[in-house]
Amino acid sequence: MARLSYALLLGLVGAGIVHLAILFLLPSYSVRDAWTRLSAVAAPYDTVRFDREKLAGKVPIPADPFIEAAACRFDLSRGSLHVHGEGSVPFWSMSLYDHQGLNVFSISDRATPDGTLDFIVLTPAQMQHVRSRFAPDLGQSVFIETDVEEGIVLLRVFVPDETWEGAATVFLDGISCEPRPLD
Incomplete structure (x- = not known):
């Protein structure tokens, strides 16, 4: 006992x-969460490429060596977010995370027309406004409605071998993450 x-x-x-x-x-x-670490190296709407050499220790780097990534912070109180890019890679995926780092939405190139990267992220109120006044230049864009006002867009690209590194670099460097004011 x-x-x-x-x-x-x-x-x-x-x-x-x-x-x-x-x-x-x-x-x-x-104080080492993804939001804080990303805000230390970039302003909102600045696309940050997760370069293993340059940003090691400053932002979370994907552990998979076949994945390259980029991210940008956004604030939907300023208007909707337009994420678009050019180029072709074997596979890409985009995820939206809220301020606390919870995944809110995910999509890949397999679910978009022609595998293009062209998204509009809006709040429900902004979506109602856009439905009443549709902009013709957004005809191919995929609309994502979310309750999140502040968040992070994370883009991942699959790089199967060295021959795809150039295409992945062009794709990630060409990503634009910009606010779109409501008309």
């Missing part, structure tokens, strides 16, 4: 130490 009591006491003390360590480490991890 004494051994059981000793084991329980030791387990409780160990669990208490682990919980205290987590509480003390939490503030240091809360």
